[in-house]
Amino acid sequence: MTTFTQTEAADGTVQLATVRERHFRTPIVLAVVTVLLALLFLLAPRSGTSIFVLGDRSSAIAMPDIPLPTTVTCWVLIGLLLLMTALAFWQAWNYRRPPLWLIALFGVVAVFAFLVWAAAGGVVPVTSLLVGAVSLSVPLVFGALGGVIGERAGVVNVAIEGQLLLGAFSAALLSSITGSPFVGLIGAMIGGVLVASVLAVFAIKYLVEQVIVGVVLNVLVTGLTGFLYGALLAPNEQELNTAARFTRIKIPVLGDIPIIGPVLFNQTVIVYLMFVTVAVVAWGLYRTRWGLRLRAVGEHPKAADTVGIRVNPTRFWNVLLAGAIAGIGGAYFTLVSVPQFGKEMTAGLGFIALAAVIFGRWDPIRATLAALLFGFVTNLQNLLTILKTPIPGEFMLMLPYLVTLLAVAGFAGQIRAPAASGKPYIKN
Structure with missing residues (x-):
């Protein structure tokens, strides 16, 4: 890496000196x-x-x-x-x-x-290992994409956990009532938007510390969904907590390709939607006017304001979009994995998704790869238990989180967040 420092010569002139740094x-x-x-x-x-x-x-x-x-x-x-x-x-x-x-x-x-x-x-079933890794990564990918959009817009989205959880609850409830997983999917997006709207109002309009708001929202949603589960879903399980699930759709020919066929082309609607969402967000962030404005309000909001971009409204609507995307990740819990809602069923995956955002350098593709890595490690934990390795079971449980810490500690120090992330904008 090359940096420049200013030095003053004897005659009073300022000279630039090149300083090269090694990063080990x-x-x-x-x-x-x-x-x-x-x-x-x-x-x-x-x-x-x-x-x-x-x-x-x-x-x-x-x-x-x-x-x-x-x-x-x-x-x-x-x-x-x-x-x-x-x-x-x-x-x-x-x-x-x-x-x-x-x-x-x-x-x-x-x-x-x-x-x-x-x-x-023993035996390692490679295809099953990869299919399970992708399945466990789906909520992380959607959560990470929501985090990338929010932070690129200048708002730290610590409330990913709450968006996933309320999305899972809404999907289970509406899918059970209507018998349609697609209605449940829309409900999950609405649930994510509701959490994101509270975050946006307090962080953008009332200038409350964004991390604090996100943490409070996570606690609030956890308590709210836990209460509604005990008071509403548990007593009426058959009517309100038996969600219609998405089934796998195998793409002809492509689904028969060894190894990658079952992983990529024999999946549910939400997984295919994940592939499309990653591609659209990655393309839109760097190739469209929307992406340019989004990055502008997250990097230099004052400069964006001077060229006519409405900073706070742009941030507000993009935080809502981030919530909708994270809500889809919540729908995966109840519309694919388990056909009913359970208390605290997201199990802290929202925070792992936030780590994937940092590890992925606030880039959609990199964050997706980081989420896939964490999903793979989680599924690897299950495989190692079956293989009866001499590693203690307690280590197996902490393995995904250990990899998360290693990834962030090992590589996050080399990267820089969007300059205005977490900083409220007050127009003069």
Whole structure:
């Protein structure tokens, strides 16, 4: 990275001096991960054969299983990780940041090495692992997209958890009453908008600290939905808490592609809607007038105001849009995963989505990839329990949150939030 500093010469003139900085945060994180994996393989060695099953019952194309010798494969992969870590240090030493492809490749190899070790004498169903990861990631992706839009507009959306929870409640209630999952989906969007509207009013109109408002809203929605569940849904479960669910829709031909077919082309309406939403938000944020105005009010609202952009109304409506998108993520809980609402069923995923926003550098594509990573780790926890690895069960439960902390602590220090995020705009 190159920075400039001002120096004053003897004759009083100001000169610019170039200062180059080395950034070793990412290489250090890669080195720590490599060392931890090496210690795991050394202190808890596992022998035998790790079998990776690529085929799927729903696929028309048969795929062979891949057996790998556990010990040899693990140490070969450690060697690859060492090479990539050395390359990252070399890049940092030469004043360059490690490229994104290198970090992504390191992550894939590290996870694969861990799976080989964990599956010693067992089987890893690759397709099922990926399908489960996508399923667990859907609420995180919608929540992260809502967070990206809100913060790009200048409002910190800590209330993602509340938007997911009220969205799940509204979807279950309306879908149960009407018997239509599509009505439930619309209700979930309305629920997300209701939470977002309260956040927008207090944060934009009354200039209340945005983080405090978001935390209070999460507590409020948790208590409200818990009360309504006990007073309304539980006594009338058959009428009000038996939601009509979305079923899987398999796309012909594409759904039969090995591995990626079941993951991408044999999904429910909400998952297909997730793919479309990610693409539209990513395109609109950088390619349309809407995206330009959104980024302008989040980066430099005063400059946006001088060119005729109404800053606070722009922020207000985009916060509502963010709430609607997050509400769709809430609908996934009750219209796909479980056909009924349960108290606190979002289980803190809104905060994981907020971490995905930070880890993804407030970018829709990066935030989506971060959400998919967290979903994969959560599903990996279930697989490791089935494989009966020697890792304690308590560690399995904390694994998704540990990865979240590692991701934010390891990479968030290198990034910058939108300049006006969390700062109310008062027009002079």
